Amino acid sequence: MGVFGGAIFVVLSLLVIERAVTTLGHAKGEREETAETGSCDASAGTWVYDSSYPLYNSSQCPFLENQFKCLENGRHDAGYLKYRWKPAGGCDLPRFDGRGFLSRLRGKKLMFVGDSLSLNQWQSLTCMVHTAVPEAKYTSTTVDGLSNFSFPEYGVELMFFRDAFLVDIVSTSTGRALQLDSLQNAKLWEGTDVLVFNSWHWWLHVGRKQPWDYIQEGNKTYKDMDRLVAYEKALNTWAKWVDSRVDPSKTTVFYQGVSPDHANASDWGQPKADACLDQTRPLAVSRYPAGPHPAELVAEKVIRSMTFPVRLLNVTYLSQLRVDGHPSVYGFGGHRNMDCSHWCLAGVPDTWNLFLYQSLVAHKF
Numbered sequence: 092m093g094v095f096g097g098a099i100f101v102v103l104s105l106l107v108i109e110r111a112v113t114t115l116g117h118a119k120g121e122r123e124e125t126a127e128t129g130s131c132d133a134s135a136g137t138w139v140y141d142s143s144y145p146l147y148n149s150s151q152c153p154f155l156e157n158q159f160k161c162l163e164n165g166r167h168d169a170g171y172l173k174y175r176w177k178p179a180g181g182c183d184l185p186r187f188d189g190r191g192f193l194s195r196l197r198g199k200k201l202m203f204v205g206d207s208l209s210l211n212q213w214q215s216l217t218c219m220v221h222t223a224v225p226e227a228k229y230t231s232t233t234v235d236g237l238s239n240f241s242f243p244e245y246g247v248e249l250m251f252f253r254d255a256f257l258v259d260i261v262s263t264s265t266g267r268a269l270q271l272d273s274l275q276n277a278k279l280w281e282g283t284d285v286l287v288f289n290s291w292h293w294w295l296h297v298g299r300k301q302p303w304d305y306i307q308e309g310n311k312t313y314k315d316m317d318r319l320v321a322y323e324k325a326l327n328t329w330a331k332w333v334d335s336r337v338d339p340s341k342t343t344v345f346y347q348g349v350s351p352d353h354a355n356a357s358d359w360g361q362p363k364a365d366a367c368l369d370q371t372r373p374l375a376v377s378r379y380p381a382g383p384h385p386a387e388l389v390a391e392k393v394i395r396s397m398t399f400p401v402r403l404l405n406v407t408y409l410s411q412l413r414v415d416g417h418p419s420v421y422g423f424g425g426h427r428n429m430d431c432s433h434w435c436l437a438g439v440p441d442t443w444n445l446f447l448y449q450s451l452v453a454h455k456f
C-alpha cells in the first residue's frame with residue numbers, strides 16, 4: 092500500500108495532538124500512532140499574536156520570488172509576520188516539522204496544480220522545508236510550466252504546475268477557446284503521489300487579461316458566460332477526471348480552497364480604504380463582513396458531489412481575515428500596481444501549508 096494509501100475521508104477537522112506531531116520521524120512507534128479525531132474544526136478561529144512567528148526568515152530563502160518578498164521590497168510594518176492561526180474549539184495546528192515531513196514523503200512526488208496562488212503556496216512550502224534542513228541539497232528547475240524543487244537525499248519532489256483554469260485553452264482558426272469539458276493537461280499529473288489543485292482568480296479576468304476569446308462546451312460555443320457558472324462546469328470536468336482516473340489507494344488529492352482577494356475594502360466595511368494598502372492587522376471579527384466567498388461555495392458543492400475523497404484545505408475564511416497579508420505596493424515583479432491577491436511570504440500561505448501538513452501527518456500512512 093502506498094504511503095498515502097487507504098485514504099479515508101478526513102475533513103480537516105482532525106484534532107492533532109502535539110504528541111502525534113512531535114513523534115514524527117521516529118520510525119519506531121510511528122505505526123501505532125493514530126490521529127485522534129475530535130470535533131475540532133480548524134477552519135474557524137482567530138489570528139493571535141505569536142512572538143515565535145514567522146516560521147522562516149524570507150531573506151534566508153534564496154529561491155523566493157521577488158513578488159512575495161514584501162519586507163525586502165520595502166514594507167516597513169512587520170506585524171503581519173507575527174500572527175498564528177488559532178482554531179476555535181481548543182485545538183491547535185501542529186508545529187511544522189520539516190525533517191519529519193521529508194521523511195514521511197521519502198520517495199514521493201507532491202504537485203501543486205493551479206495559478207499563481209498555487210505558486211504562492213508552493214514557494215511557502217519550499218521555504219518552510221528548506222529552513223528546516225538548510226544543509227540538505229536541493230535542486231530547482233522550471234521547464235514548460237513545471238517547476239520541480241527536489242531534495243535528492245530524500246528523493247522528495249515538490250512541484251508546481253502552472254495551469255490557471257485546469258481545463259484547456261485551445262487555439263483555433265476562430266480564436267482561443269476555453270474548453271470547459273476538456274482536461275488535456277491531466278496526463279501530466281498522473282503518477283504524482285499528492286496533488287493539490289487550485290483555480291479561481293483567472294476566471295474573473297476580462298479585457299486584455301482574459302486569455303481566451305470564447306467558451307466552448309461540447310459542440311456549443313458562448314461569447315461569454317456567468318463566470319461562477321463556467322467555474323463550476325470546469326470543476327465538474329476536473330471532478331469527473333479525479334473520480335474516474337485517480338486511484339485513492341495510490342494518490343492523495345487536495346483542493347487548495349479559494350484564496351480571497353482584498354481589492355474592495357467595502358467587503359470588510361472600510362469603504363474609504365484604498366484596497367489592502369496600509370492594512371496592518373488581521374480583522375478581529377467572528378464573521379467576514381462580505382460573507383462566505385461565492386467561489387468557495389461552488390468548490391465545496393463540487394467536492395461534495397464527488398466519490399473520490401478529496402481533502403479540502405478550508406482556508407478561505409482564515410485568509411479573508413488577513414487584509415494585512417498582501418504585498419499591496421511591495422510586490423515587485425507581481426502585479427503592476429497594487430497586489431491585494433497574492434500573499435507576502437513569510438505569511439498566510441504558511442498556514443495553508445500547516446493545514447496540508449496536518450492532514451498528511453494526521454493520516455495513518
Ligand SMILES: *[C@@H]1O[C@H](CO)[C@@H](O)[C@H](O)[C@H]1NC(C)=O
Nearest residue numbers: 102134135136391403405408
Ligand atoms: C469551511 O470553513 C467555513 C468557515 O469555518 C465553514 O463555514 C464551512 O462550512 C467550511 N466548509 C466545509 C466544507 O467544511
Ligand SMILES: *[C@@H]1O[C@H](CO)[C@@H](O)[C@H](O)[C@H]1NC(C)=O
Nearest residue numbers: 144145147148149150151152
Ligand atoms: C533574516 O536574515 C537576514 C539575513 O541573514 C538578517 O539580516 C535578518 O536579521 C534576519 N531577520 C530576522 C528577523 O531574524
Ligand SMILES: *[C@@H]1O[C@H](CO)[C@@H](O)[C@H](O)[C@H]1NC(C)=O
Nearest residue numbers: 230232239240241243248250
Ligand atoms: C525533478 O528533479 C529531480 C532532481 O533533479 C529529478 O530526479 C526528477 O526526475 C525531476 N522530476 C521531474 C518530474 O522532472
Ligand SMILES: *[C@@H]1O[C@H](CO)[C@@H](O)[C@H](O)[C@H]1NC(C)=O
Nearest residue numbers: 272273307308309310311312
Ligand atoms: C457534436 O455534433 C456532432 C454532429 O452534429 C454529433 O455527432 C456529436 O454527438 C456532438 N457532440 C456532442 C458532445 O454534443
Ligand SMILES: *[C@@H]1O[C@H](CO)[C@@H](O)[C@H](O)[C@H]1NC(C)=O
Nearest residue numbers: 354355356357358359362381
Ligand atoms: C465594492 O463593493 C461594494 C459593496 O460590496 C460595491 O457596491 C462596489 O461596487 C464595489 N466596488 C468595486 C470597484 O467593485
